[in-house]
Every structure is written in C-alpha cells, then in structure tokens.
Amino acid sequence: MENTKHGYSFDDILKAAHDDPEWKQPEEVKKMAFFLGDMMLWF
Amino acid sequence: MENKERIRQERIDNIFKAVNRDNPKTVPIFANTVQGMIAYAGITYKKALENPEIYPTAMSRIFDDMYADCYQPNETGIYPMADKAMNNSFQLKIGPDGTSVEHVARPVMYEDEYDALEADPSGFVKNVLIPRMYSFLFTEGIDKAKKRIEAIVEDTLRMYELFDAPLDERLQNEYGLAKLFLSGGECPIPAPPIDTIFDCYRGFKGTQIDLRRQFDKVNAAIAAMWESAEYMPIENTFPFVGSAPHIPAYLSPKQFEKIYWPYYKKGIDYLDENGTKFVILAEHKWLHILDFFRDVTRNSCVFIADDDDVLDVHAKIGDYHTVAGGAKLSKLRFETNEQTIDYAKKVIDTCAPGGGFIFTTDKPWNSPTDINQNLVDVYNFAHEYGRY
Numbered sequence: 162m163e164n165t166k167h168g169y170s171f172d173d174i175l176k177a178a179h180d181d182p183e184w185k186q187p188e189e190v191k192k193m194a195f196f197l198g199d200m201m202l203w204f
Numbered sequence: 205m206e207n208k209e210r211i212r213q214e215r216i217d218n219i220f221k222a223v224n225r226d227n228p229k230t231v232p233i234f235a236n237t238v239q240g241m242i243a244y245a246g247i248t249y250k251k252a253l254e255n256p257e258i259y260p261t262a263m264s265r266i267f268d269d270m271y272a273d274c275y276q277p278n279e280t281g282i283y284p285m286a287d288k289a290m291n292n293s294f295q296l297k298i299g300p301d302g303t304s305v306e307h308v309a310r311p312v313m314y315e316d317e318y319d320a321l322e323a324d325p326s327g328f329v330k331n332v333l334i335p336r337m338y339s340f341l342f343t344e345g346i347d348k349a350k351k352r353i354e355a356i357v358e359d360t361l362r363m364y365e366l367f368d369a370p371l372d373e374r375l376q377n378e379y380g381l382a383k384l385f386l387s388g389g390e391c392p393i394p395a396p397p398i399d400t401i402f403d404c405y406r407g408f409k410g411t412q413i414d415l416r417r418q419f420d421k422v423n424a425a426i427a428a429m430w431e432s433a434e435y436m437p438i439e440n441t442f443p444f445v446g447s448a449p450h451i452p453a454y455l456s457p458k459q460f461e462k463i464y465w466p467y468y469k470k471g472i473d474y475l476d477e478n479g480t481k482f483v484i485l486a487e488h489k490w491l492h493i494l495d496f497f498r499d500v501t502r503n504s505c506v507f508i509a510d511d512d513d514v515l516d517v518h519a520k521i522g523d524y525h526t527v528a529g530g531a532k533l534s535k536l537r538f539e540t541n542e543q544t545i546d547y548a549k550k551v552i553d554t555c556a557p558g559g560g561f562i563f564t565t566d567k568p569w570n571s572p573t574d575i576n577q578n579l580v581d582v583y584n585f586a587h588e589y590g591r592y
Contacts, residue, residue, distance in 0.1 A: 171335065
C-alpha cells in the first residue's frame with residue numbers, strides 16, 4: 162500500500178528527517194520522528 | 205522544599221487511602237487543572253505561551269488562595285512553531301478569548317475505507333490519511349517535507365521542556381501538589397481503537413453512522429488495529445493512569461460491550477495487576493454503562509462525573525469504585541456562593557463516608573470563565589468540611 166505517487170512516502174520523509182545530517186539533535190530526539198503517525202491526525 | 209515534599213507524600217498516601225477505602229484523613233481535593241487557570245493571573249494563555257519565564261508562576265497562582273491536594277497533568281496541547289511549519293494546518297488552536305483551546309476536527313477517512321484500514325492499519329494511516337490531511341508534504345519534495353517533520357518533533361519537545369515540565373515542578377515543589385495521573389504521552393496502556401477512529405479518522409458523525417450501517421466492518425478494523433497495541437512497563441504505582449475517552453457516552457450498552465469494553469477492561473486489569481489505578485474522566489454521560497465496571501477489581505477505578513450528577517454516579521457504582529465530583533463549573537458561574545457550597549456539602553455528606561470519594565469539578569478548567577471566586581471558595585470549603 163506504500164504511497165509513492167510523488168516519488169516518496171511518509172516513511173521516506175520520516176527516515177529523511179532522522180538521517181538528516183543538518184538536524185543537530187541527539188539520536189533519542191531524532192527517533193521521535195518515527196512515532197509520528199496517528200498523532201499527526203490529532204494535532 | 206523538603207517540607208513541601210513531605211506534604212506531597214502525605215497527600216499521595218491519603219489519596220491511596222481514599223481510593224482503597226482505608227481510613228483517609230481527609231477527602232482528597234483534585235484541581236481539574238488546564239489552561240483556564242491562567243486567568244487567575246490576569247493574562248491570557250496565548251500571552252503566557254510567549255513567555256516561558258512567567259508561565260509556571262502565572263499558571264499556578266490560583267493555588268496561593270485555593271486549597272488542592274492533587275492536579276491533572278498540563279500538556280500545553282498547543283505547538284505554535286510546529287503549526288507554523290505545517291502551514292497553520294493543525295486542528296488544535298487557541299480560541300478567540302486567547303485562552304480556551306479548541307480542537308476543530310477534520311475527519312479524513314471515508315466510509316468505504318474500513319477494508320483498507322483492516323488490511324493494514326498503520327500503512328493506511330501513513331499512506332492514505334496523512335497524505336490526505338497534509339497533501340503539501342508529498343508535493344513539495346522530500347527535503348522541504350523532512351524539515352517540517354523536524355519542526356514538529358522539536359516543538360513538541362520544546363513545549364514540554366519550557367512549559368509542561370517547569371509547571372509540574374512548581375506545582376509539586378512550591379505547593380506540594382501531587383500529579384494525580386500521568387499525561388497522555390506517558391500513558392502505558394493503549395486506547396481502545398474505536399477512540400482513534402472517533403477522534404482522528406471518521407469524527408463524531410461518521411463514526412456514529414458507521415456503527416449503525418456497517419458495524420461488522422468497524423468491528424473487524426478495530427480487531428486489526430488492536431493487533432499492534434502495546435502495553436508499556438509500569439514503574440510506579442503513582443501517579444495513576446488517566447483516560448478521557450469521548451465515544452463511550454454515545455455508545456449503547458450493546459455497542460459498548462462489543463467494541464469498547466473488551467479493550468478497556470484489558471487496560472484496567474493490566475493497571476490493577478501493577479498496583480496502580482485508572483482515573484476516568486467520564487465525559488458527558490456514563491450511567492448507562494457503569495455496571496460493566498463491576499467486572500474489574502473493586503477500587504481499581506476513579507470516575508470523575510461530568511454531565512452525570514455525581515450523586516447518581518455514586519448511587520450506581522460508588523460502593524465499588526471511587527467517584528469524584530462535588531462542584532459543577534456551570535453552576536459555579538451563575539449560582540450564589542451559598543448554593544454552590546450547599547451542593548458540595550450534600551455531595552460530601554452522601555459520597556464521602558468510608559472513603560471512595562474525591563472532590564473536584566465536573567469538567568477541566570478550560571476557559572477563563574471557569575475561574576471565579578465561587579470556585580476558590582468551594583474548594584476551600586470542601587477541604588475544611590471533608591475531614592473524617
């Protein structure tokens with residue numbers, strides 16, 4: 162069901178954020194990106 | 205500070221005694237604290253969120269004059285920088301009075317998508333619902349999209365560090381208050397899946413229609429969603445665990461039995477096995493489903509009565525679980541001081557003997573108009589009158 166209509170999926174975005182060398186945050190903070198799922202629909 | 209910590213510990217001990225009906229010294233007084241209490245400091249929530257240095261002091265000022273033993277966790281619920289990074293598309297906003305928080309839900313799931321939800325619950329959210337709600341993330345290129353995600357993570361962390369944590373610290377260290385239950389983000393048990401469908405996917409109207417027109421499909425999707433439910437380890441028996449579900453009031457007993465109770469009961473049993481309690485903010489009316497809660501361990505739950513009269517909740521389940529109430533925000537706003545105190549006295553006289561009762565308001569203090577002299581006075585009265 163991967164949605165890559167535009168060439169990338171939501172999981173791809175999360176991974177890109179986590180792996181972003183310009184994002185100067187500790188690993189435990191970067192990992193929080195992977196918990197954004199249902200929460201995105203509540204915000 | 206040591207003295208306040210001793211007071212806080214004594215209050216926690218007394219709360220356990222109250223919910224276990226084990227000779228509490230006083231009726232525990234629960235402050236139903238959310239952002240409305242900023243009004244006591246004469247400023248708006250919006251203004252306070254611009255200044256982390258004044259936030260904890262302003263948010264707690266009411267306790268200079270009002271007695272309480274415990275409070276509910278304060279998550280700001282507002283993430284200004286994340287919202288900005290997401291083109292101001294978040295549903296959580298501060299209302300026109302500058303303080304009340306509003307959640308204007310935009311349901312994103314269609315009625316004919318339950319099969320897809322059942323087939324892959326997580327994938328459905330990530331690959332269908334999120335692209336539908338935040339389409340710009342998928343059309344602008346991944347480099348821009350990832351920066352927005354980074355902003356969301358950073359702002360949730362920033363709001364916790366600058367606002368939530370310092371307020372907790374002040375309430376506990378300066379006022380000796382105990383946090384009655386964990387915040388939503390700390391909750392160790394999963395919510396029943398229908399809560400997620402109701403709150404985040406289909407909304408109030410859509411879920412209600414689906415439960416009548418395609419119950420079996422909803423039920424199947426719920427079962428699939430539950431397969432990935434996780435229980436977190438419980439390290440401490442206090443703070444308790446809280447729950448403020450929105451849909452139970454709108455389920456018939458038959459619907460509740462099939463799609464809610466099996467999942468809710470598992471969570472209550474898990475908390476009970478780990479020595480902690482479940483605090484339920486029973487939003488709207490729950491009298492028609494309270495009998496289900498006789499199937500879990502006695503004294504494992506605390507019901508905060510909302511639109512039900514706490515006297516009715518006590519009559520229905522007060523012999524088995526703790527009930528909480530005694531002041532109604534709408535009445536505090538319009539009735540005389542004497543009337544509100546008479547009602548509190550009647551509730552304490554009826555519900556408190558033997559323990560199993562906590563004094564509080566029916567609803568959290570969401571708006572500036574929830575904060576008034578009657579509120580302060582009735583809390584102080586309840587503390588003085590509620591001595592065993």
